[in-house]
Amino acid sequence: MTQTLVKAWTAAKDRLKDAGIDQPSIDARLMLEVAAGVTRTEIVTDPYRELTAEQAAMLDEFLTRRARREPVSHIIGRKGFWKILLQVNKNVLTPRPETEVIVDEVLKAFPEAMPFSMLDLGVGSGTILLAVLAERPAAKGLGVDASSEALAVARDNAANLDLNNRATFLHGDWTAGLADASFDLVASNPPYIPSAVIETLEPEVRDHEPRLALDGGADGLDAYRLLAPEILRVLKPGGMFAVEIGYDQSKAVESLFNAAGAQQVRTTKDLSTHDRVVTGVKNPLETGA
Template sequence: MENKPLWTITRVLEWTKQYFANKGIENPRLDAEILLCAVLKCERITLYVHFDQPLDDTELAEYRSYVTRRANQEPLAYILGTKAFMKHSFKVTPAVLVPRPETELLVESVAKAAVGAGAENLLDIGTGSGAIIVSLLDLLPQSRGTAVDISAAALVVAGENAENIGVSERLTLVESDLFSKLDCNKKFDIIVSNPPYIPAAAIAGLAADVQKEPLGALDGGADGLDFYRRIVSGCEIWLQPDGLLAFEVGIDQAQSVCQLCRQAGLIVTAVRKDYAEIERMVFATREGTYYADHLLEFTS
């Protein structure tokens, strides 16, 4: 009787690396390792220490299912069900955009601004997984937050993350198309948003796994600025006169978004770059505010 092949950690990783490379996966070896760690419930260093360890039939079956999904360009975070952001692991599903590392810089800047100004009421527009507002409330125990999203499924995910990280009692979730379901008598000290900003015609050119993420979280209209226009126009009603508006923006959009803010009376603006030196965040406020005096400090 012919013996079944022995699938050791090394053999599995080498085979998967080549398979992923043939499928056009950007980081074939890294993705193979991450998926295998999820199956074996171990750290990546363990794969190298126990390189000759064989996988049993159950482990192989689970790993094969993960490999098939990744080869079909499903994002790693959806396969694993979580994504690290700031100091926590956030639940993610196909209902939400996968949190990106550069968005952590937005959270850091907003948190720094909130501490300095003593901001108490925060609004996150298009919250998705809740990564931004949940992380802010975790960093700002004196603050309360409101998170809006047009997707009920996304709000379920955000609520679970808020519960898991221990901030749910200070967070209100609202199913709303931007400001439409909010109380117009309530104003916020800080409004933050990472809205859809990909120009509609550019979506077809995105990486295949990014195209698996919710279209509504990507499509920013013809020039990618539709949601910035709508949010900025609502600040007269929902942003405190001395409040701060904070955005994540797409490549080459920062100056256009700054101009939209200035046209709406938020004439003091600042831009922060991400890890790749791309202008990625825009901050805006009115003259004479605490934020106006400290924007450069917050964004440095």
């Protein structure tokens, strides 16, 4: 039996709803777009277009995987973030809207024509680094990650966005081997979920996201203890940092950066009014020993 776009979308929505999926309409549309090779506009303007048998079979496979709580981004292999579209897979954290707060804070601090150097620690798919470089044509950046699989995704994304001439990537352990006072901006979305909490997360995250990008140790703060002094070390005097945090970690992370000598340390909330990003600067008068 042939399916039209509108019938396929409706049936997919119902199937996902029955499976207890949170946003069945959006998820069904995203998977239909990829399976049928259509845009959102075409689903609306040409609703009676028929799917081929191959397209219907692909959509059915997608829906089966989603019902098992595999993230949509892994199924279709892409995710929108800020104003860019990123390839994603099981080796990288799926970009989340909350992380856009970092991009917003950075863009406020660095005017469009200003040349600056950026470091993204735990770059993953390239989310933060590439979103900033896409908006700031005079900037260049380095993305570091401990996962070579994640770096392969980031490199592909940089090439697809035509940013590979301004973005470089390094397999490494945070700031190891990086020179003192070498960046105008350091951004990071480190693992910050307490180890014991991970098993309580939604299956999409618990079972499908890379544990390396989630597990922040017993209290979720392990990465910040390492990063606070190291970020201040690699920042140029007057340079800015922006790190994502868990909703209840503002006070602890601010304290770590203050203890490391940061100035103007503050927390910005996300659209859900949760504490989300800690920013600050390195003393502009600091010259080092």
